[in-house]
Amino acid sequence: MPPHIDQGPASDQGSQRIGLGFREFVITIALMTASIAFAIDIMLPALPHIASSLKVTNANDAQLVIAVFFFGFGLSQLVFGSLADAFGRRRVLLAGLAIFTVTMLAAAWTESFTALLILRFCQGIGGAAVRICTTAITRDCFGGREMARVMSYIMIVFMMVPILAPTLGQAIITYGDWPWIFVLLGVVGAILFVWASLRMRESLPQAERQALSFGSVASGFSTVLTNRVTSGYMLGLTLFTGVICAFIVTVQQVFGTVYGLGDWLPIAFAGTASGIAIANFANGYFVRRFGMRRISHAAMIGFTLLSAALYLMALAGTPPFIVTYLGISVLLMMFAAIATNFTAISLEPMGHIAGTATAITGFVSTTGGAIVGGLIGQMFNGTVQPLFGGFTAFGALTIIAVLWAEGGRLFTHPGDETALDPGAGHL
Known part of the structure; x- marks a missing residue:
């Protein structure tokens, strides 16, 4: 059978389930996953240029270029989770890549x-399909410790994106203009679409697919x-998705407007991203x-206390850049451990519906986080007070x-709830 057929053999295990070698599988899934973060972080240096070019009168409204991507990404996760279970991963993945590519190229003009x-x-919607399907494909192909190993390799590539993307965005607007960023993203999406259509088989056999049902989603919500x-x-x-969303939508204004970093923004952002890694x-x-x-x-309590200390400092006046920068870097390291x-x-109690629960928690946390994080972003007043507050x-x-x-x-060991009372996790 050719490698691009829709139905892969159910007996294949590992990366061979979709017709790829192990290294090719890791690189392909990592690049697809990273393309979503790439579409967010590369935009940061371009926000003032977009606002000026499109005559945006309120500087804070430029943040919406980031925020609405989060909204599209969050709101559509439930839909694509169910579609991928019903119609297979490959079709939904290709549809998501197509949406991602076409809307990127359209944005350039x-x-x-x-x-x-x-x-x-719409780009966020396409990104959600890619994110849901790549995760599902990895689960289809690997399990247990092997899946953890594969995800670790994928995350190595994924975590490089926030470090490199703003620098690339800065280079593009230095030598060209912001529409070329969308052209680049569209080209990346097109390459991934062609690669997936030619190289990847379906990972979910027909016999393992689930009927498309609103009842299953409603039942999942009830269980969660x-x-x-x-x-x-x-x-x-x-709430902590709101933290990262608030940071991303305001980082250009905090580092650029408050502290005047200008072209040094990508380097500063890369430093904070390195801390997360x-x-x-x-x-x-x-x-x-x-x-x-x-x-x-421990990270949650430390995050709250450090944020409160920085907020009190901000009320007394703009803290020195080194204080703000180190403070944000440490806070984002705590965020990584928390998230x-x-x-x-x-997901510990959701073993029997882990896939549905993942889609539901992703939908709620991403959408809710985009709303509360966006609200903090809209409160930007030329100081760091709204961010730390x-x-x-x-x-x-x-x-x-x-x-x-x-x-x-607090600080209980994993499994303590079950050991003390098997029903303790339920309302």
Whole structure:
């Protein structure tokens, strides 16, 4: 059979399930996953140029170029999760790549800010299909420790994107203009579409597909929302998605307007992104020894206290750049430990519906995080007060949510709830 047929043999295991070698599988899935982050981070240096070119009167509205992508990405995850289970991964993946590519190329020729925002929303929709399907394909092909190994390799590539993307964006607007960023993204999407259509088989056999049903989604929502651990950590994950969203939509204004970094913005951003990468590697090393709850709860409390200290400093006047920069870098390292472990903890009780629960928690956390993070971004007033004030509020609310999820306890070991009371996780 040719490698691009829709139905792959159910007996194949590992990367051969979709007709790829192991290295080719890792590189292909990593590049597809990274393209979503690439579409966000490469835009940061271009926001002032887009606002000026499209005659945006309110400087804060340029943030919407980032925020509406998050909205499209978050809102459509539920739909693509169900479609991928019903019709297979390959068809939905190709559809997502097609949407991503066409809307990127269309954005390069738009002369209206409103039209650009609509296209960015659609780009987020295409990105959601890619993200859902690449995750599902990896699960179809690998399991257990082997899946963890593959995901680690994929994350190595993925974490390089926030480091390199703003620098590339800065180079493009230095020697060209912002529409060329969308041309580049469109070309990347087209290459990935052609590669997937020619090289990748379907990973979900016909016999394993699920009937498309609104009832299954509704049942999944009921299961998630009636489990105290899952819903509590999902709320915390939503607030910390708001943290990263608020940072991304305002980083250009904070580093550029408040501190006047100008062309140094990509380098400053790369430094904070490197901290997130380091924190993820450290978490992977220490989580077996200390447990997800100990690490994430300590990071959550530390995040809130440090944010509050920085907010009080900001109320007294703009802190020195080195204080703000180091503070943000440490906060984002704590964010990495929190987000990674909160995701795993929230899915612990959902083993029987892990796929549906992943789509639901992704939908809620991304959409909710984009809303609250976008609100903080719109409060930017030429100082760092809204950013650190928002971080403090998100951290405090997360502590409350986790206390509720854990029945008033913090720093418990994984599995303690089941050991003490098998029904303790339910409302």
